[in-house]
């Protein structure tokens with residue numbers, strides 16, 4: 001685990017000491033957008049036109065943020081148009097690596113590089129910052145388009161529709177204003193909330209994260225008892241953003257990140273909802289529990305110093321979800 005400083009790798013854990021024991025996630029540094037015609041998106045530069053075969057996605061199967069991008073690639077029919085490289089699940093002193101001696105790890109399919117950091121410095125030789133997945137790479141310009149998953153999924157949602165003919169819309173104009181505050185609460189208290197609890201190095205920082213997390217899970221359980229999806233009867237990006245945390249909850253966050261007031265399976269609506277999304281066409285194939293469980297327990301040795309991989313609960317994600325019966329919001 002480490003970061004680049006002026007293009008040089010430094011093996012350092014997150015600095016929680018200077019922050020009262022709290023984990024603070026860095027802002028992603030590459031914020032360009034692929035658009036249908038190559039005009040600039042909401043941030044960054046233009047010049048990234050949607051074209052088949054031009055872009056490549058770097059992911060970890062373990063990472064919930066990268067998982068969002070993989071899901072959008074699947075459900076938007078982008079698999080034939082955007083290639084993928086999968087890093088090794090163990091993230092140790094060299095950060096994410098392209099070692100391929102592990103089932104499902106592909107190596108770097110574009111350049112055969114040893115480490116993900118080498119991809120970052122290929123674009124920015126003097127880069128300072130964390131080397132994170134996902135990364136969307138442009139083969140034509142040899143540059144990183146984006147390393148911000150919330151933006152990559154919005155590009156995938158619409159930029160390639162003219163190429164794929166898939167116009168399914170997970171960020172519909174008329175729901176955007178309603179989606180935003182739901183995304184914000186889920187990001188802060190659930191998606192990032194589990195990390196804030198798990199990486200806390202003081203009791204106070206842990207308490208400040210774990211209680212809002214379980215308050216939000218109660219709120220979500222209520223909402224999803226009355227609504228099939230977060231926005232009622234329409235499945236949106238808000239659901240996919242929530243899903244990648246829920247699917248990791250019982251195998252990882254409950255034990256490893258001490259998010260153990262309740263398990264996901266103790267929430268009937270949330271658990272059935274998670275199964276419905278897991279069973280959505282194309283999604284099951286993006287979930288790799290082996291990489292998920294191995295990554296967290298093996299990589300975070302200050303949480304799990306002996307790197308023992310727990311046995312974990314046996315969960316049946318294929319059990320019928322029964323969510324068709326859930327009433328639409330009144």
Ligand SMILES: N[C@@H](CCC(=O)N[C@@H](CS)C(=O)NCC(=O)O)C(=O)O
Pocket residue numbers: 001002026027028062063064065066095130131132133134147148149150
């Ligand atoms: N803002 C980024 C966050 C991505 C992120 O933090 N990914 C983690 C893996 S789950 C990572 O690569 N961490 C490596 C590090 O922080 O050094 C996004 O949503 O795309």
